[in-house]
Amino acid sequence: MIREGFRSIKTHGLMSFATVTIIMACLIIMGSVALLSYNINFLIRDLEKQNEIVAFVDDENDDFSEEDRARTLEPILEAIPNVTDASFVSRREAMENYMQKYDKDLMEGIDETVFRHRFIIHIDNIEKLAETQSALENTPGIAKVRAHQDYADTFIKFRNIITAVAVVLMAILVFVSMFIMSNTIKLATFSRREEIAIMKMVGASNGFIRLPFVVEGLVLGIMGGGLGFLAQWGLYDLVTKSVAESLTGEFLNTVEFIRIAPAVLIIYLGIGIVIGAFGGVSAIRNYLKV
């Protein structure tokens, strides 16, 4: 019976080819939207991580006013949830940075004591910025924390819009794919309704009739998923390469396909198997009622 399924793929070559192609096309369209949104998310997260928080050390607290003492705050700050790293900048370094950035003349007559020791802090999740900020502020030895909540809000908003657009697009595409798929399989089984009717007339059980269709659906689904994965890989590499060439690579950091390949492969095969088996069973349901 399993052999029947394989034999049928060969016998109905054109229809099998159409089914595999459509599974592939649907997966690539959906996959491309998903990967695009994944990359945008990745990019935003990358930008988020570059967003810095500055925590100023309390000068008036004698325990931390000296540089050596101030440095001891580093592990304490890094232990705060959501903080990925805290790097110490002494008041001298801060002044030098300032002088590099702005006009040196402005700094005449001003000494480094105007500046405070500080930590440049990076965080993991920008959505928790407010919490992290207050945790930093409550740390003994920290006088003030400067964070750009407005930047954070913009990032979050942008990310939410991208996610929403991707979800809506995917939902539409899933619906369209299912529709095309079910029609393709219906068409494939319609041409074989005679065969099914004959099987019923000679006393085949529903299970016997269904099994080759399920096997066929599964094999076509796996083929569609596998080929879709390979095509997606090629397409992805092509697009990311041309993006990297046309724009400055530093600005646009894309995710390497090889890093997400196992997950994409599993998802594509999974979707292929589900669509194939479900399509195989549902398409012949009507013909089994006799």
Place this chain on the structure above:
Amino acid sequence: MVRFDKVKLTYDNSGTLALDGVDLKVDEGEFVFLVGPSGSGKTSLMKLITGEVRADSGRVIVNDFDMMRIRRRKLPKMRRTLGVVFQDYRLIENMNVYDNVAFAMRVVGASNREIRRRVPYVLELVGLEGTEKRLPSELSGGEQQRVAIARALVNNPRMIVADEPTGNLDPVRSLELMLLFEKINEMGTTVLVVTHEKELVNAFAKRVITINDGHVISDGMDGYFSYEIQ
């Protein structure tokens, strides 16, 4: 064996009364012609026998299966006791003669050994030895119908039910086919042939059941005289 007691059948979607209080009995080993004009209820009667439709009331027994109470999953078992032949042959176009016949055995789970033994025997019985590798499209109408009969016979059914089997054949081929049915009947299989070909029916001295307007109007050995084709 087929037995109908006061069988009534209405089609749900159109509300047409197809059979109205039909009583009939076909015993094991009989050869029976079922005749009647188009729309008389012949095909409905066939569908009740094969389990494609269920009667509204009355009793239908086919090869010891109570068709009014049979569960859907028991239908395949019942159908294995029948061999069905259709007017349009219903062969699978992309399978050769051998595979079309073997297919019916595979469906019921026969072993390859059994298939290799039984298929050539049945093909020889219907006079098709040597055509195993040919496709249905390479055969004449008469030959295609013989393949369909071989397929119906291959699982050794208790009864052959043929719905207008000669409808697409010329008179000589039709006669040959009826002689084949007679031969099959002589080997012990019950044969029920639905037809409206008067000459053919009258060429054989067999029992004829005539149906018209959903009623059995005659049943006997006196041929196809009781009604004229309208």
